[in-house]
Amino acid sequence: MATSVLDHAGAAGIHPEKTGLWAWITTVDHKKIGILYGASAFIFFLIGGLEALLIRWQLMKPDNNFVSPEFYNQLFTMHGTTMIFLAVMPLSAMFFNFFIPLLIGARDVAFPRLNAFSYWVFLFGGLFLNSSFLFSAAPNGGWFGYANLSSKQYSPGLNMDFWAIGLQILGIASLAAGVNFFVTILNMRAPGMKLIRMPMFVWMSFITQLLVLLSFPVITVALILLMFDRLFGTNFFVPLGGGDTMLWQHLFWVFGHPEVYILILPAFGIISEILPVFSRKPLFGYTAMVFSGCFIAFLGFGVWSHHMFSTGMGPIADSVFSLATMLIAIPTGVKIFNWMGTVWGGSIQLKTPMYFALGFIAMFIMGGLSGVMHSTAPADLQQTDTYFVVAHFHYVLFGGSIFALTAGAYYWWPKMFGHMLDEGLGKLHFWLMLIGFNLTFFPMHIVGLEGMPRRVYTYPAGLGFESLNRLETYGALILGFSFLVFIFNVIRSTRSKVHAPADPWNGATLEWSIPSPPQEFNFPVIPTVHGRDPFWDEKRAQGGKVPEPARVSGAGIHLPNPSYWPFLAAVGVLLLFIALMHHEAKFGPVYIFAAVSVLFFSIFNWVFEPAEG
Amino acid sequence: MDHRFKRWRSFAGALLLLTLFVVAVGSAQSVQYPQSTLHPRGDFALMVDKLFRTTLLWATIVFLLTEGALLFVIFKFRGKPDDPEPKQVHGNTMVEVIWTAIPALVLAMIAVPTVRTIFRTYEVPKGADVLQVEVIGHQWWWEFRYPQLGLTTANELHVPVGRTVAVKMVTQDVLHSWWIPQLAAKRDVFPNRSTTLWFKAEEPGDYPGQCAEFCGIQHGRMAFQVIAQSPEEFDVYVGRMQATAVRPAAPAAPAADSTAVAKPTAAGPALTTTTLAATTTAEADTMPGSQLFMMKGCIGCHSLNATVPMGIGPNLAGIGRRLYIAAGWLENTDANLAKWIQHPQTVKHGVLMPDLGVTDAEAQSLVAYLRQH
Numbered sequence: 001m002a003t004s005v006l007d008h009a010g011a012a013g014i015h016p017e018k019t020g021l022w023a024w025i026t027t028v029d030h031k032k033i034g035i036l037y038g039a040s041a042f043i044f045f046l047i048g049g050l051e052a053l054l055i056r057w058q059l060m061k062p063d064n065n066f067v068s069p070e071f072y073n074q075l076f077t078m079h080g081t082t083m084i085f086l087a088v089m090p091l092s093a094m095f096f097n098f099f100i101p102l103l104i105g106a107r108d109v110a111f112p113r114l115n116a117f118s119y120w121v122f123l124f125g126g127l128f129l130n131s132s133f134l135f136s137a138a139p140n141g142g143w144f145g146y147a148n149l150s151s152k153q154y155s156p157g158l159n160m161d162f163w164a165i166g167l168q169i170l171g172i173a174s175l176a177a178g179v180n181f182f183v184t185i186l187n188m189r190a191p192g193m194k195l196i197r198m199p200m201f202v203w204m205s206f207i208t209q210l211l212v213l214l215s216f217p218v219i220t221v222a223l224i225l226l227m228f229d230r231l232f233g234t235n236f237f238v239p240l241g242g243g244d245t246m247l248w249q250h251l252f253w254v255f256g257h258p259e260v261y262i263l264i265l266p267a268f269g270i271i272s273e274i275l276p277v278f279s280r281k282p283l284f285g286y287t288a289m290v291f292s293g294c295f296i297a298f299l300g301f302g303v304w305s306h307h308m309f310s311t312g313m314g315p316i317a318d319s320v321f322s323l324a325t326m327l328i329a330i331p332t333g334v335k336i337f338n339w340m341g342t343v344w345g346g347s348i349q350l351k352t353p354m355y356f357a358l359g360f361i362a363m364f365i366m367g368g369l370s371g372v373m374h375s376t377a378p379a380d381l382q383q384t385d386t387y388f389v390v391a392h393f394h395y396v397l398f399g400g401s402i403f404a405l406t407a408g409a410y411y412w413w414p415k416m417f418g419h420m421l422d423e424g425l426g427k428l429h430f431w432l433m434l435i436g437f438n439l440t441f442f443p444m445h446i447v448g449l450e451g452m453p454r455r456v457y458t459y460p461a462g463l464g465f466e467s468l469n470r471l472e473t474y475g476a477l478i479l480g481f482s483f484l485v486f487i488f489n490v491i492r493s494t495r496s497k498v499h500a501p502a503d504p505w506n507g508a509t510l511e512w513s514i515p516s517p518p519q520e521f522n523f524p525v526i527p528t529v530h531g532r533d534p535f536w537d538e539k540r541a542q543g544g545k546v547p548e549p550a551r552v553s554g555a556g557i558h559l560p561n562p563s564y565w566p567f568l569a570a571v572g573v574l575l576l577f578i579a580l581m582h583h584e585a586k587f588g589p590v591y592i593f594a595a596v597s598v599l600f601f602s603i604f605n606w607v608f609e610p611a612e613g
Numbered sequence: 614m615d616h617r618f619k620r621w622r623s624f625a626g627a628l629l630l631l632t633l634f635v636v637a638v639g640s641a642q643s644v645q646y647p648q649s650t651l652h653p654r655g656d657f658a659l660m661v662d663k664l665f666r667t668t669l670l671w672a673t674i675v676f677l678l679t680e681g682a683l684l685f686v687i688f689k690f691r692g693k694p695d696d697p698e699p700k701q702v703h704g705n706t707m708v709e710v711i712w713t714a715i716p717a718l719v720l721a722m723i724a725v726p727t728v729r730t731i732f733r734t735y736e737v738p739k740g741a742d743v744l745q746v747e748v749i750g751h752q753w754w755w756e757f758r759y760p761q762l763g764l765t766t767a768n769e770l771h772v773p774v775g776r777t778v779a780v781k782m783v784t785q786d787v788l789h790s791w792w793i794p795q796l797a798a799k800r801d802v803f804p805n806r807s808t809t810l811w812f813k814a815e816e817p818g819d820y821p822g823q824c825a826e827f828c829g830i831q832h833g834r835m836a837f838q839v840i841a842q843s844p845e846e847f848d849v850y851v852g853r854m855q856a857t858a859v860r861p862a863a864p865a866a867p868a869a870d871s872t873a874v875a876k877p878t879a880a881g882p883a884l885t886t887t888t889l890a891a892t893t894t895a896e897a898d899t900m901p902g903s904q905l906f907m908m909k910g911c912i913g914c915h916s917l918n919a920t921v922p923m924g925i926g927p928n929l930a931g932i933g934r935r936l937y938i939a940a941g942w943l944e945n946t947d948a949n950l951a952k953w954i955q956h957p958q959t960v961k962h963g964v965l966m967p968d969l970g971v972t973d974a975e976a977q978s979l980v981a982y983l984r985q986h
Contacts, residue, residue, distance in 0.1 A: 069830050069962055142827050148804065149787040149829055154752075239804040245788060246803070280692070285704040310790055310825075311801045312808040315732045322727050326720045333716040334709070336679065340686055341708070347692025347699045358687060365679050369672040372720070376727040378734050379665040381798035382650040382658075385790060385825040435630065443638055451648030451794045453825045456833030460942045463821065464646040471637060 026562035028112035029520060033119050034098030035416065040123050041090035047130065048082035049480060051075045056440070056476040059469050062461040072457035073140040074159070078129070080143030081163065084263065085170045086126045088397065091405045092266035093122075096181050096205050098416055102511035102518065103199045105190025105527045105534075110183040112560040113606060118177040120570030125169030128574060132162035139163035142455065144256065145226070147237030147248035152230050158581070164227045165577045171220050172573060178212035181205060190510070192529035196290070199509050199532075200283055203290050204269030207297045211258045211265070214301070219255035222248060231583060246311065253304035261300045263397055265293060267404030268335060271357050274411050275339055277505050278354035279346025282533055285338040292331035292338075299328045309377040310384050318377040325375035332368055336361060351505065352426030356407030359434055363399025367392060370445065385455075388448030394441045406433070406486075413493070414500030418517045425489040432482035439475025443468040502549050508533035515549050521557040565606035572599030624688065648794050648821045654841075655796030655812040656777075657734070664730045668723050675719065737809045738777045746770065748782040750789035750802040750824070753831035753964065754927050754940040764854050764919045767927030768941045771840045773847035777813040790826035793839055799825045814841035819936060830963035836941030857930040857986065858920040899974040902982020909969050911979070917986050926966060933984040939964075950983065951976040 027033060055075050058066045067075065097115065101108055109115050132138040137158040141150045150160045185206045189198070198206070225236040226248070235241025237248050276283045283289060305313060305321040313321075339361055348354065370392040374380040383389055406429075413421050447468045452459060459465045503512040510527055511518070513535050531537045539546055575595035582588055646652075653659040692699070749756035757770045772778050782791055784802045792799035797812035814820075824835035842850070906912055914926035922928075932938070938945045939953050939961050952959075955976045957966040971979065 069833065073827075073830060073832075140830075146788055146827065149827070154787050154829060244805060246806075279690070279699070281699050282701055282703055284702065285709050288704070288709050310799050311803070312735075315735045318731045318734075319728045322731065323724055326724055326727075329720060330713060330716050334713055337712040338709070340679075340682060341702075341705070343686050343690060345699055345702060346690050347696045348687065348690050349692060349694060358683070361683055362680060365676065365683075369676055372723070373665070373668045373672055376664055376668055376723060376730075378661045378727065378730040378798070379668060381734065381800070382661055382665065382794060384799070385792075385827075386650075435634075438634060439637070442634075446638065449650050450646035451650060451821075453792065453823060455827040456823075458833050460836075463648050464644040467644055468638070 023562070025567050026116075026564045028108070028116050028560045028562060028566070030097050030101050030109050030112065030115060031416075031518060031520075031522075033115050034094045034096075036119050037090050037097055037122070038094035038416075040119075040126065041087050041094060044082055044086035044126055044130075045091070046483070048079050048087050049483065051079040051082065053476055053480055055079060056473040058457065059459075060473040061470070062459055062463075062466050064458055067457070069457040070140065073455075074133075074138035076455055077139045077142050077163070078133075081129065081139065081167075082126075083397070084143065084259070085167065086122075086129070088263045088401050088405070089174065090122055092205075092208070092263070092401075093118075093177060095201070095266065095270065095405075095408055095412070096177070099412065099511060100181060100184060100202055100205055101188065102415075102514075102522060103202050103509050104185065104188060104193050105510050105523060105529065106184065106188040107522050107526070107557070108560060109180050110188055111180045113563050113566045114176055114180050116563070117566035117569055118173045118180065120567050121169060121176065121573055122173035124570055124574040125166055125173060128169060128577070129162060129166035132159065132166075137162060139166075144252055145248075146252075147226070147243070147245045148239060150226060150230075150248075151238055152233075153238070161227075161230055161581055164223050164230065165581060168220060168223050168227070169573060169577055171216050171223070174212050175216050175220075178209045178216070182209040182213065185209070190523075190526050190529055193534075196287070197529060197532050199269075200272035200286070200289055201266070201269035204265045204272070204293055207293050208262050208265045211262050211297055211300065215255045215258035215262070218251055219259075222251035222255070225251075227580075231580070249308050249311065250304070253307045254301070256307065257304040258297070258300045260393075260396070261297055263401050265297070267360070267401045268293065270404045270408040270411070271339060271360055272342075273509065274353050274357040274407055275342045276533070277411075277507055278349045278351060278357070279343045280349070280506070281342060281346040282508070282536075283338070284341030284344070285334075286532060288334055289338055292334040295331040296328060299324060299331075303328065306375060306377075306380070307384075309380045322375055322377045326372060329368065329372050329375075336365060336368070349505075351410075352421070352423055352430065353407045353411035353505070355427060355430040356403050356410060359430060360400060360403040360407060363395055363403055363434075363437070367395030367397075367399055370395060383448065385453055386448035387444040387452045387454060390454055391441050391444035391448060394444070398437060398441070403433075411505070412511075414504050415511055415516045415518070417494070418500050419493040419496055420498065420500045420504060421489050421493045425485055425492070429482050429485045429489065432478055432485060436475050436478030436480075436482055440472050440479055441475070443471050443475075447472075503535075503546075506539075508536045510534055513538065513546070513549060515551050519551060519554060521554045521559060524552045524554070524557075561610065563606065563609055565602050565609060569599060569602035569606060572596075572602050575599075627684075647819075648823070650794040650798075653795060654816045654818060654820065655793075655814050657797040657810070657812040658795055659815075660730060660733060661798050664726055667726055671719055671723060675716075735809075737779050737811050739779075742776065744772065744776055744778045746772075746778055746780050748780055748791050748802065750782070750784035750786070750791070750828075751927075752786050752829055753824070753835040753961075755791070755824075755835070755837045756785075756927065758922055759851075762851055762855070764851065765916075765922040765928045766854065766919055766931060767929075768837045768937070769840060769931075769935045770837065771842060771847060771850045772814055773844040774814050774817050774841050776844065777811060780810045780812075781807050782810070783807045787828050788826050789824045789828050789835070791822070792825040793820060793822035795820045796822075796839055796841070801826055814839070817841050817843060821941070823941065831940075831961055834940060834942055834961050836937070838936055838941055840936075854919040854931055857918050899978045902978045902980075905971075905975050905979050906982060909971060909975070909979075914966070929983065930986055933986050947980050947984075950980050954979050 024032065024036065054067060058064050058072055135158060139162055140159045141155055141163065145160065145163060149155060185202060228234040229236050229238060235243045237243045237245055239245060272283055272289060303321055303325045305317060306325045309318055374383045374389065374392065410421055410426055447465055450464060452465045500516045502515050514523060527534065572595060575598055579591035579595040582591055653662040745760050747758040747760060754768055756765065756767050758765045782800060782802045784804050789802040790799050791802055791810065796814055797810050800808045800810040802808060818841055820839045820841065822837050822839060824832060828835065900908065915929045916923055917929050919928060919930035935945050937943055938950055943949050943953065943960065955971045956968060957964050958968050
């Protein structure tokens with residue numbers, strides 16, 4: 001049951017080849033689902049990038065009217081929403097899916113069909129959100145959807161309905177995936193893979209799932225309240241009806257700040273895998289890395305109000321949230337120093353993944369420092385809602401997350417697809433991305449401090465913003481171009497006939513001990529783990545090198561059956577929310593009944609379907 | 614190629630890139646930024662700036678040390694594939710304790726002044742000599758009231774230099790944020806609770822500010838000015854605004870009004886006298902501005918009396934002398950004012966003022982009328 005793309009996979013297996021669309025729709029293989037996540041998220045990433053380029057084009061000169069104010073507001077709302085929920089989170093999910101089972105020595109995730117369900121719900125949620133463009137009603141209230149602008153009175157169109165409902169659909173996907181990976185990491189580890197021996201990427205992913213499980217319920221509650229306000233006329237956030245706009249901000253940021261760590265912790269994990277391999281030296285201070293990750297996550301739930309200093313919460317609240325935010329710099333600093341300690345004294349192999357990993361450290365330091373700068377509440381009274389903040393979080397989320405995810409893509413590409421990416425093009429990608437990124441976002445620090453607010457569709461000439469904005473737009477074009485180089489590299493590698501070896505980088509972890517791409521059952525024999533770098537240990541035990549692993553028959557290995565019920569259940573979820581949007585239509589209740597029927601019928605059949613065969 | 618030379622070449626390349634980058638960004642620094650947070654002219658802004666410079670200093674030091682260390686490590690420990698395996702180090706407790714403790718100490722250096730400043734930001738000055746100002750946010754303009762003086766105005770706030778201003782803010786509709794970078798900072802504006810800010814302008818000047826919380830389609834065009842002037846000039850301003858109560862804002866006799874247009878009063882602005890006189894003579898059959906102000910429905914939303922705090926739209930008393938129109942960004946010229954009156958939906962799409970079908974001649978007449986106020 002290998003895939004059509006991985007044409008040589010399973011060549012020696014006895015499982016019959018299943019290819020084509022149907023195989024992808026019914027798959028419960030964590031690796032195929034990982035690829036589906038990656039491909040979908042990359043397309044959403046390109047859409048979000050295109051939105052960013054339109055934003056930059058509009059801001060290139062003062063008083064510009066390249067796009068209308070209304071469309072501009074849709075663009076920045078969808079850019080933020082897309083990049084967070086449809087690009088960075090699912091790109092991380094690609095790595096969770098493909099590599100958590102491989103890194104812990106498992107054959108699949110704990111709940112393979114739930115995994116498929118998560119993916120399809122995510123995809124439908126993303127399509128649902130973006131379909132709003134077809135109705136000229138894309139969300140336009142900012143990714144943070146502040147009350148009471150989001151109320152029916154001030155946002156009468158369908159725009160914010162798409163947002164409130166789209167995010168609920170995506171939340172279901174994230175929660176289902178969160179449960180799945182949490183249980184997978186706790187229960188599916190190979191013998192000897194103690195918690196304190198897990199690869200750092202698995203540790204950071206584990207903490208990420210915990211954050212998802214604790215923070216997504218909060219945003220779900222907030223979105224349901226907002227949906228009730230908008231669809232059924234309640235007044236949770238309507239001041240005239242006794243509602244409170246501050247309630248929304250607290251609920252949103254109790255989710256929103258842990259969300260930042262949901263976006264960055266997997267990146268920390270990826271970097272912690274790459275640096276040791278390309279320094280030929282184990283991760284420095286493993287235990288400190290684990291605990292600093294836990295500490296960041298814990299503190300991440302106690303700092304949400306630093307997004308709200310300008311609301312005037314009072315001196316006590318401001319002080320507490322200022323100090324708690326500063327505290328986060330300590331474990332984050334520990335991570336950065338430990339990464340440097342990993343490289344220190346090593347033998348650095350400057351391959352493309354290492355370029356991106358080192359670039360990540362350099363850029364993330366800057367994002368971290370500007371973060372400390374606006375943890376001081378009074379200074380934040382100037383900086384919040386300006387381009388200084390835009391610069392800060394792009395240094396964290398682009399300079400941090402995207403650099404790390406790109407590093408991960410170059411690092412694990414041969415394992416996922418069985419082909420190497422070109423080193424020369426990879427390095428060209430890196431330099432273009434580094435230059436384009438800094439040219440786009442560094443000037444934003446300055447222009448923000450010089451008084452340019454965020455989320456403005458234009459600015460008048462005379463405030464001095466034009467020259468830096470022009471520079472930023474040029475940078476954005478270079479940044480966009482760098483990803484064309486990446487796409488070209490991917491196409492070239494897919495067409496190449498050269499197969500990647502199982503262990504191209506002298507890897508330390510279990511995934512490099514099996515063929516590239518892995519066979520459907522991952523490990524013919526579940527490995528036994530004796531240390532933190534199991535594959536290095538094995539290679540040392542065998543005198544430095546192991547023979548290229550052969551593809552073997554998977555006879556006798558039980559794998560979960562393909563199933564279309566997760567897909568249909570996801571269709572049911574989508575239909576249910578669409579029906580909810582049309583609850584006032586003539587046949588509204590009928591739509592809802594039909595959608596619920598599809599959902600329950602699918603779940604019923606899913607439950608009674610034999611899982612293995 | 615020699616390995617060492619290759620290393621130097623990449624180092625030189627990196628240096629060249631960095632230089633180009635600094636030049637590119639630096640070349641923009643000859644520009645004037647009137648809305649800057651970096652050139653404080655008010656006590657609140659100065660206090661914030663001082664704290665900002667403390668954190669900036671520490672951030673720069675840490676930045677240089679960490680990025681420098683990173684570059685050093687990269688250049689120092691570059692290896693070749695056939696190099697022997699480096700020493701396998703798993704950690705060093707002493708080093709790890711040190712680099713946990715040092716950031717904590719640096720943060721303490723920032724934390725103490727931070728908390729001290731936080732408490733000061735909430736100490737709104739009280740007393741009879743404090744000028745009270747109420748800010749009311751509207752989609753997409755600012756209403757300003759002086760409760761002690763009984764005056765209301767919009768989008769242009771006059772304050773005396775050297776006198777503390779205590780600002781109390783609410784919104785009429787959605788959340789906004791009142792941001793005056795050079796004098797104070799920003800504070801969000803809510804519908805169901807009032808927030809405060811305070812400042813004392815140290816130097817006279819025209820200070821731009823704008824809404825900083827996304828508030829809908831025209832969030833980008835919700836600016837305002839604070840005009841800090843000498844106490845004497847401020848008193849003149851207050852006197853002139855209070856005089857709008859007795860000026861006949863209600864309909865006057867058409868004949869009397871057209872005279873007024875042709876010969877603006879001394880209080881009216883001098884700059885427009887000649888041009889307006891010419892146009893109004895040419896369009897003699899156009900209704901006078903005072904009547905148009907009623908007939909076209911302007912008066913339904915706009916008051917011309919600064920002592921009456923009513924109005925769905927901005928109070929227009931003193932509009933003739935304001936620097937900007939359409940909420941603080943469009944220069945207050947006759948041409949712009951006429952265009953704004955005629956085509957508000959073109960000038961600022963989505964704004965609550967509808968296109969009222971004002972002809973060119975009527976717009977001229979209205980401009981002339983507003984110039985007296």
